[in-house]
Amino acid sequence: MIVGSASENIEIEKRIAITPEVVKKYNSLGIKINITKNYAKHLGISDEEFKIEGANILNNDDEVISNSNAILQMNLPNEQNLKKLKEDQILIGVLNPHNNESKLKELISKKVNCFSLDLLPRITRAQSMDILSSQANLAGYKAVVDSFSYFQKAIPMMMTAAGTISAAKVLVVGAGVAGLQAIATAKRMGAIVFATDVRMASKEQVESLGGKFLTVEGAENLETDGGYAKEASDDFKQKQEQLLKETLMKIDIVICTALIPGKKAPIIIKKNMIDVMPSGSVIYDLAASQGGNAELTKVDEIIKYNSVKLIGEANILNKLPVSASNLYAKNMFNFVNNLFDNDKKIFEINLEDEIIEKTKVK
Numbered sequence: 001m002i003v004g005s006a007s008e009n010i011e012i013e014k015r016i017a018i019t020p021e022v023v024k025k026y027n028s029l030g031i032k033i034n035i036t037k038n039y040a041k042h043l044g045i046s047d048e049e050f051k052i053e054g055a056n057i058l059n060n061d062d063e064v065i066s067n068s069n070a071i072l073q074m075n076l077p078n079e080q081n082l083k084k085l086k087e088d089q090i091l092i093g094v095l096n097p098h099n100n101e102s103k104l105k106e107l108i109s110k111k112v113n114c115f116s117l118d119l120l121p122r123i124t125r126a127q128s129m130d131i132l133s134s135q136a137n138l139a140g141y142k143a144v145v146d147s148f149s150y151f152q153k154a155i156p157m158m159m160t161a162a163g164t165i166s167a168a169k170v171l172v173v174g175a176g177v178a179g180l181q182a183i184a185t186a187k188r189m190g191a192i193v194f195a196t197d198v199r200m201a202s203k204e205q206v207e208s209l210g211g212k213f214l215t216v217e218g219a220e221n222l223e224t225d226g227g228y229a230k231e232a233s234d235d236f237k238q239k240q241e242q243l244l245k246e247t248l249m250k251i252d253i254v255i256c257t258a259l260i261p262g263k264k265a266p267i268i269i270k271k272n273m274i275d276v277m278p279s280g281s282v283i284y285d286l287a288a289s290q291g292g293n294a295e296l297t298k299v300d301e302i303i304k305y306n307s308v309k310l311i312g313e314a315n316i317l318n319k320l321p322v323s324a325s326n327l328y329a330k331n332m333f334n335f336v337n338n339l340f341d342n343d344k345k346i347f348e349i350n351l352e353d354e355i356i357e358k359t360k361v362k
Contacts, residue, residue, distance in 0.1 A: 001031050001032070002031070002069050003032070003033055003336065004034035004035065004068030004070070004071055005071065006081055007036045009078065010042050012075075012315070013075055014318045015321050015324050016328075017093065017325075017328065018033060019329040020049045020053045021329070021330075022330060023055045026333065029340060030345055031340065034055070034058050034064045035050060035064065036057075036061055036064050037057055037059055042321075043321055062084065065081060065084040069347060070090035070347060071089065071090070072092050075095075075096070076093065076095050076100050076103065082106075085112045089112050090114075090115065090347055092335065093117065094116065094118050094131065095115075096118060104361050113360065115361065118132060118261075120359055121358045123355075125354075128334040129338070133177045134328065134331055135317055136257075137177055137178070138327070139178045139316050140181030140182040141182070141185045142316050144189070146311070146316070147284035148168075150302075151252060151281075152280055154168070155168045155191050168191045168253060169191065169193075169251050169252050170192070170194070170254075171247060171253070172186070172194070172211070172254075173196055173258050173269065173293055174197055174256065174259070174293070175195050176197075176202075176257060176258075179258075180206070183195055186255075187210045193210065193211040194212045194214055195211045196213070196243075198236070214247060216239045216240050245272070248269075248273050249276045250278070252278060252280070252282070253281065253284070254281070254283040255286070256283065256284065256286055256287050264290055265290040265292055267293065267294070268294070269293055269294040274296065274306070274310075279306075281307070283297075285313070286316060288300075296310050299312050299314045300312060339356060
């Protein structure tokens with residue numbers, strides 16, 4: 001079996017699906033690797049490093065796609081490469097089925113087997129393949145580091161002969177993987193951290209990291225069986241809005257991470273709440289690409305409203321592409337390994353396997 005990966009459009013996506021480190025792992029299974037020339041040059045990784053580990057370097061995407069049984073990508077390939085995929089080939093990546101429904105239906109009609117890793121079930125056996133967690137961890141960390149660079153004051157409390165500088169106060173909206181990493185990072189850097197989430201199970205996790213969990217009076221637990229957040233009731237939203245408005249009067253930095261799978265991001269930080277924030281505050285919205293958690297967020301723009309900066313990053317992991325690629329490539333290998341029948345040395349689509357059944361785009 002041969003696995004290939006074509007070049008991503010590096011203007012949009014700098015992460016890669018195969019690293020030299022995982023080439024060895026594929027070879028140990030008897031799987032050969034094809035990649036396009038200069039595949040990871042933008043990350044400072046030469047073709048020679050891939051060759052040393054046993055990868056084949058082909059001239060272009062055409063050759064890679066034509067000569068591979070499975071194609072591994074970060075995102076859905078461009079129109080030109082999609083047309084090259086043929087019957088019985090396998091495409092694996094973060095295909096975002098909710099936004100790419102028509103393109104994926106066309107592929108399926110050609111009998112291309114599409115697997116989207118953003119559909120992985122939250123079960124123990126799938127943890128090593130969980131790209132949402134591995135990437136969100138890095139995103140939560142980077143959002144804090146970036147937001148602190150825009151904040152024009154010191155973060156930790158400092159006691160000097162000239163007086164005391166108070167610690168910055170940070171609010172993390174959404175305590176999933178990205179939010180919890182944001183809390184941990186902000187605490188390590190000396191901030192006072194508050195957090196809010198619709199899932200009551202998050203309270204213990206937030207407090208274990210040293211954050212203060214903001215609880216809406218009479219809160220209901222809004223967690224799906226799969227461990228994700230679900231839509232809140234109007235009553236909950238009103239109570240949360242009042243609590244947040246009171247809290248934001250003393251908050252310096254807000255990190256927004258709240259997402260509902262397959263839906264537009266919920267608007268949690270409204271314009272009237274931003275009005276009461278202290279001068280020089282920063283809102284860093286990781287949900288920007290799905291509409292944003294802050295009402296005024298714009299994708300890939302820094303908006304200045306009164307004296308508050310709102311930063312909407314479309315793909316924050318383009319700022320950490322080497323680390324993000326290392327984790328993604330390992331997640332991808334673990335998924336491919338599960339799809340590969342080691343005895344027959346073929347890819348076997350066993351729909352009785354929950355991981356394969358849930359991730360296969362239908």
